[in-house]
């Protein structure tokens with residue numbers, strides 16, 4: 001198996017936006033040579049600054065739109081995102097839902113091999129997304145997002161069922177899970193359930209000591 005992933009979504013937290021995003025990314029970069037694939041999913045505003053100052057940290061966009069360069073006001077146009085440092089993207093996050101058509105068109109537009117992590121609220125949505133062949137599917141029950149109980153504790157079967165369902169559709173798609181993930185125990189449980197890593201936010205972005213949380217997250221891998 002490739003390195004397990006710890007994917008931290010900065011969302012629009014004040015503790016992970018603009019200058020504080022740079023600081024958090026620096027902390028994450030300290031783990032870039034470890035046994036995990038550490039990914040920072042940052043605001044489009046912060047892509048350039050973070051990718052410019054990090055040599056080793058993988059940086060993804062939080063969303064992209066399937067539009068070209070030209071007459072498209074306010075959209076997140078992929079070619080410019082890539083030139084500004086996006087090395088991957090999440091799409092269809094519970095907080096930024098899009099249609100299957102959006103995901104499909106976006107994937108057609110992106111360069112071959114560009115990592116796309118499509119988020120799914122449940123097994124059915126994960127299966128539908130798997131048909132499109134994204135690099136990753138992250139299953140995240142919306143009601144657990146931002147909460148204190150990890151999906152791996154509150155609803156472990158959604159993780160294992162998603163793994164089984166997605167693999168039955170497309171065995172190349174890799175599965176992450178998220179919502180309420182906070183510590184290394186949650187990460188090892190995710191891997192035990194068949195996921196290849198976690199997608200999390202508040203456990204890191206709202207932590208008093210993000211470095212210790214990051215250390216704990218990678219501790220059991």
Ligand code: G3P
Pocket residue numbers: 009093140144145146147178179180181199200201202203
């Ligand atoms: O994208 C990650 C996310 O939606 C989970 O958020 O705060 O529950 O880790 P959180």
